[in-house]
Amino acid sequence: MASGTPPSARSPGEEDELPTLGYAILSALARDDLTGYDITARLRRPISYYWQAAHSQIYPMLASLDTAGLVTHTTVASSGRRTKKRYRITEAGLERLARWVVTPPPPRIPRDELVLKTYSLWLADPAKAAELFRAQAGEHRRTLTQWESELAALRERCGAELDRFASPAFATYATLVRGTGAAREAVAWCTWVADRCDPHGSTPP
Amino acid sequence: MASGTPPSARSPGEEDELPTLGYAILSALARDDLTGYDITARLRRPISYYWQAAHSQIYPMLASLDTAGLVTHTTVASSGRRTKKRYRITEAGLERLARWVVTPPPPRIPRDELVLKTYSLWLADPAKAAELFRAQAGEHRRTLTQWESELAALRERCGAELDRFASPAFATYATLVRGTGAAREAVAWCTWVADRCDPHGSTPP
DNA sequence: TAAGTCATGTAAAAAGTTACATGATTCT
DNA sequence: AGAATCATGTAACTTTTTACATGACTTA
Numbered sequence A, B: 001m002a003s004g005t006p007p008s009a010r011s012p013g014e015e016d017e018l019p020t021l022g023y024a025i026l027s028a029l030a031r032d033d034l035t036g037y038d039i040t041a042r043l044r045r046p047i048s049y050y051w052q053a054a055h056s057q058i059y060p061m062l063a064s065l066d067t068a069g070l071v072t073h074t075t076v077a078s079s080g081r082r083t084k085k086r087y088r089i090t091e092a093g094l095e096r097l098a099r100w101v102v103t104p105p106p107p108r109i110p111r112d113e114l115v116l117k118t119y120s121l122w123l124a125d126p127a128k129a130a131e132l133f134r135a136q137a138g139e140h141r142r143t144l145t146q147w148e149s150e151l152a153a154l155r156e157r158c159g160a161e162l163d164r165f166a167s168p169a170f171a172t173y174a175t176l177v178r179g180t181g182a183a184r185e186a187v188a189w190c191t192w193v194a195d196r197c198d199p200h201g202s203t204p205p
Numbered sequence C: 001t002a003a004g005t006c007a008t009g010t011a012a013a014a015a016g017t018t019a020c021a022t023g024a025t026t027c028t
Numbered sequence D: 001a002g003a004a005t006c007a008t009g010t011a012a013c014t015t016t017t018t019a020c021a022t023g024a025c026t027t028a
Helices: A022-028 A036-042 A053-066 A091-101 A113-119 A126-161 A167-199 B021-031 B036-042 B055-069 B091-101 B112-118 B128-162 B166-195
Strands: A071-076 A082-087 B071-076 B082-090
Touching: A022 A036, A022 A053, A022 A071, A022 A082, A022 A091, A036 A082, A053 A071, A053 A082, A053 B071, A053 B112, A071 B166, A082 A091, A091 B082, A113 B021, A113 B166, A126 A167, A126 B071, A126 B091, A167 B166, B021 B036, B021 B055, B021 B091, B036 B055, B036 B128, B055 B071, B055 B082, B082 B112
Parallel strands: none
Antiparallel strands: A071 A082, B071 B082
């Protein structure tokens, strides 16, 4: 069915640069055929634990990936329910994704509102500040425990698979390790700051 | 001089919510009187090491902070050079900032393109992947050393001041500690991934 | 029967980045 | 003389978020 690439008005070697969101979607489709709804779900509990998007961003992007020939879709008319589109990544999409994966990302300063607040901590009431940082430590602790349990589940499900570089399981594993490391660090720092807010405020041993 | 609040068409207790950028600017002005240019410089080597902005964003925001009465400016006609505007935070601005500081930030998933790439690492050539992650480790290592030396400089300059919660020096110190912690974690993780890409590729002991 | 999930889109607003525009001064 | 720094703005574009819009099916 698939015919050769239609004559496109693009000079050889030049490619429309895809926004990161496009690659996020391809990343999901490289593992499974999915509907826009499915992808939305995966990008909500963020894919790789470090990227997120709303459905209003995903549907248009899927359409343009389709136009670019990086994905295709089949219309599935499941009995009753509204017809849905199941997307599948193409060879071109897979190649494009594989090339992007090993390209150094442009250096971007991560934005962290809590750290920005910390910069003006000297203006704050110490007790309220301590409260804030203990609460934030709690938040990070909760994500930490969640990701740790996901790590454990992954180890149980996949076992030796996790040692194979070419396995998606290893890739997921690596992102989870990143997530837990970052979360642990965040907890430690928040606690450290909180302790310095009111040295004799709470939880004396 | 200061007269009562001019009759504003705002119901009591309700305030126009300021974008985070507004607080970033106020954070800088809480420490010093600055021109737009100065603020731009501080937000380039990002303020608190976790927030950045371009001048095209800053000048309009300064104007609206001015309109909102959170900052004022004096026009300085320095001989020769173009007249510049030196901004100063107002009492209202300081209060607003202080209130914001202890307000829990909305939970936002940080975006990290490298982690997103990692999610599709299984598609990549192991050697290229190892190269990427070693390079990234290097980047993080460089920021780490830089921030560590800034930490050392700060300790020397401020000494005991760093123990005073109400001192701006402590606030800066805390953000730097966060930065170094995050950078160390990033280096460790990048190295860990790289080692798993080509187990026998480089730097065997 | 009401709430929740599946399912797909568009519209509008906000935030952020890149490019355009100008011009004096200072340093090499 | 040319490059870098000081200095301030606007315009255009991209990306992200929030809201609008609709509707069938499922479960409590």
